[in-house]
Amino acid sequence: MARYSIAVAGAGVIGREHCKLLTAHPEVELAGIADPAPAGRDHARSLGVPHFQDLETMLDETEPDAAIVALPTGLHKSAGLACIDRGIPCLMEKPVAATLRDAFDLARASREAGIPILVGHHRRHSADIRLARETVASGRLGRIVTVSGMWWVDKPDSYFDIAWRRQAGGGTLLINLIHDIDCMRFILGEIRRVAAFTSNRVRGLEVEDTASVSLEFESGVLGGFTISDAVASPYSWERTSGQALYFPHQPENYLFIGGRDGSLEVPTMEHWHHGPGGGDWQSKLVRETLPLDGSQTYENQLAHFLKVIDGAEPPVIGAEDGARTLAVLLAVKKAAREGRVVEVTEMLEGL
């Protein structure tokens, strides 16, 4: 008998993946699917679960233990509030909301009601990202000095047939860089300020296809990240980790963390250091591979969500934390637009 009844709002690309994970889990029952599109109704039918036109009706009729919100981002705030009003924890897909105001409103409502929201920044549940964070925290790399990363992929032209992906609010920063920003915050702590250049020269669309970002962390760590959706390369977390949906696994690295006593490549988890005898720039380094636990990101996320539902764990990333990741991302956009350094606190003023 299922211990958890979980409903899903939005049976699009990611909502269907959530449905698949829920139906495969021995302790979970998929309570229903809310999606007004005919394809949503067909999907519910194919899984043999109740179908609803909207989230609110689904929650009221099925009274689930929890919900997964996989709706277009503009609907996240109202969906989150509908769950909170009914005392239902939710897994909210990322970004947590469309604007910072919405994101912090949602965070406040969640805090005041004591109803948790887990934001779907799934990489935080990936063994490589978790181990990178633990390795930094353990002091093995010594004082962290710098971080460098890249997310270079070649999206097909057809990806941009969907209008919102070509227009303001789409673009590789909000869609993709937000994950890398979240990972870097998770591993290295808060980001104080950013500078950035963006370009749409390759695709010629309204939105950027390429960007370079400079980051200063509150710890003093300095970092750089480049991103492009118009480069044929293996260098993205999706392709290198083998943990993402829809991507072939090609083991390589996309993130490099440099400390006074050693450095770490992610996700191959090569740890370079001098060994017990020490050394300097001209001595041969020791290369050690830190073992990963073999777990799967999205399964880990669901396992964690079940503990959040039980009240056994606080969300690894709650609504406020998700809002802070969004704040950094919006600071990057502002820095590029205005051609200046932007403090992340600027984005948070008045919120």
Ligand SMILES: NC(=O)c1ccc[n+]([C@@H]2O[C@H](COP(=O)([O-])OP(=O)(O)OC[C@H]3O[C@@H](n4cnc5c(N)ncnc54)[C@H](O)[C@@H]3O)[C@@H](O)[C@H]2O)c1
């Ligand atoms: N974590 C991840 O790996 C990941 C991957 C893709 C998308 N996302 C996020 O998930 C969200 C959904 O993205 P997607 O790519 O699945 O979008 P999508 O457009 O494929 O799916 C959205 C679905 O919501 C349905 N919908 C629209 N309005 C509705 C309403 N009022 N009530 C119920 N259903 C409604 C649509 O019919 C559609 O089926 C976005 O916030 C996106 O950023 C996360």
